[in-house]
Structures are given as C-alpha cells and as structure tokens.
Amino acid sequence: MFGLRAWPTPIVKPLWPFMIGSALTFAGVWKLQNVALQSEEARNDPKNPFAKTAKSGGH
Amino acid sequence: MINNNFFINSPLEQFEVTPFIKFNAPILGDFNLSLTNLGLYALITVFLVLGLHIVANNSHSLIPSKWSIALESAYASIHAMVRDQIGPNNEIYTPFIYSLFFFVVIANLNGNIPYGFTVTTSIMVAIGLSVMIFLGVTVLGLSIHGVHFFAYFIPSGTPLGLVPLLVLIELISYLARAVSLGVRLFANMVAGHTLLKILSTFLAQLFTASILVAVVTLIPFAVFVALIGLEIAVSLIQAYVFCVLTCSYIKDAIELH
Secondary structure (H helix, E strand, O other): OOOOOOOOOOOHHHHHHHHHHHHHHHHHHHHHHHHHHOOHHHHOOOOOOOOOOOOOOOO | OOHHHOOOOOOOHHHOOOEEEEEEEOOOOOEEEEEEHHHHHHHHHHHHHHHHHHHOOOOOOOOOOHHHHHHHHHHHHHHHHHHHHHOHHHHHHHHHHHHHHHHHHHHHHHOOOOOOOOHHHOHHHHHHHHHHHHHHHHHHHHHHHHHHHHHHHOOOOOOHHHHHHHHHHHHHHHHHHHHHHHHHHHHHHHHHHHHHHHHHHHHHHHHOOOHHHHHHOHHHHHHHHHHHHHHHHHHHHHHHHHHHHHHHHHHHHHHOO
C-alpha cells in the first residue's frame, strides 16, 4: 500500500553526502552556541540559561 | 479611548525566539533542552506536511480526490524540475528536493498566519539548511571526482597567468553559496513580515482614530491586502528558488560545470 516495500526508493544512496553535511553543520552550530553562551555579551544576559548572575532571593 | 491603549512593539519582535518549556541539567556539560516557538513551529510544519500527505493519499480510489490531484501535480512539477536541472539520469535526488520543497513552502505559508512564527525567518534555520546543502554537495563532488573536483575552480581555457586569480575568485564564489542560499530565503521572509507588521500597526491606528479616517483608510487597506497576496507569492517563489538552486548545485557537483 505504502512504504518502502511498495516503492523501494533509495534513501542512503542519494542522501549520504547530505547526512555528513548535516552532522557537520550540527556540530558547528553546537560549538558556536557554546562559545556564544560564554561570550562577554551573553554571559550576564537574563535569557542565557547558564547566566552566572545571582538569583534574586525570597521569590 | 482605544488609542491610548495602543502599545507599539518593535516590528522585529515577531522574530524573537522564546522558550516555552525549559529543562536545564548539569549533565553533558551544561545541558539545556527547551521547546521554543521556533521548535514548536518546526514541529507544526512537519505535522502539516505529514497531514497533507495523509489527507491526499489516494487510498486505492478510482477517482482521486482534489487533494490527491493537487499533490500529484506538485510532485510532477518538482520531478520535472529535478529532471531539467540535474538531468534525467539523476532522478534519485527527487525525494530529497521534494521534502526540502515541502518543508520550506509549508513553513513559509504557515508563517503568514498572523501572530504566528515563521521558521524560515530564523537565520539559524535558513543558514543551517544552506550550509548543510553546501557541505553535502561538496562531499558529493569530492566522492564522485576525487581530486579532479578542484578542476571546478579553473574554468576551461584559462591562460596560465590568470589561474591564481581565477581560482581565488571561483573559490570565493563557491564558498559564498553556503551563505547566499540561506540569506536569500531568510532576508525575503524577514523583509516581507517586517513590512506587513509596520503597515498593519499603522493601519490599526488609523482605523481606530475616527470614523471618517477609518473609511478613508480602506484605500490603503486594499493595498495592504494586495501586499499579503504578494507575501504569499514570495513564500511560494522562495521555496521554489531554494529548490532550483539546490538542484543546480547538485548538478555542478555531479558534472563539474
């Protein structure tokens, strides 16, 4: 009815270069994000989940 | 007075990525998992694409539904594009281009709904897609041609003296593809959405000023409606252009000019 058995389309054969490409892009974005989170500009930003600012006490 | 309650936000505020659910854990370094508006709308896009294909499933009907005919016609167009651009021997790339087209076009069209978020106005999504395609195409070219892939940077018939200069120019133009493909999509979507936001804020103020002004404002409002139509056209055109260029990059990698 549907699926790979009905239409055996190749998936890995045309897509493997793009899989490598996406893995490299993901790794690059991951590194860039970690560097950017620790940058001087973002370190104390309240939107930064790892901001080193002191939490306001009491509430 | 309604006028006094107006709160004008920056027209760029709609592009901000804000988390809905946050999960922080001190594992794997500083691990942070958030569902942002970008993530939610990316998921919505994927479900819309899947839903469209389930709705348009022919289900062995002798007479296909209108959805089915529309989808088959879209498939025929994309198939023809791949055949024309990459060549009839490389139809193997049709599923890739097809899924790319449907992701981008549904993300763009879904973004035209007011108060929503457009996935492709995120520079990380647009540049991420284009860098992924650029790296994939480069790996593809290197795997097919090996070292001869670098002949791509020297146009045929170049005098020897000009080779260093031309290689530099060709290299820069090749590397620029990684950014230009994404920026083209991102910039078009951001520009259109910003324009609509600015004009709609202005029109809302005019409509609530007085009855006479509101009646006169119907004329610029007609132009605004036309601009919405233009924005929908841009959504479709940019998805098409993105796929055509991806096809031409794949063709360059396979055939080297």
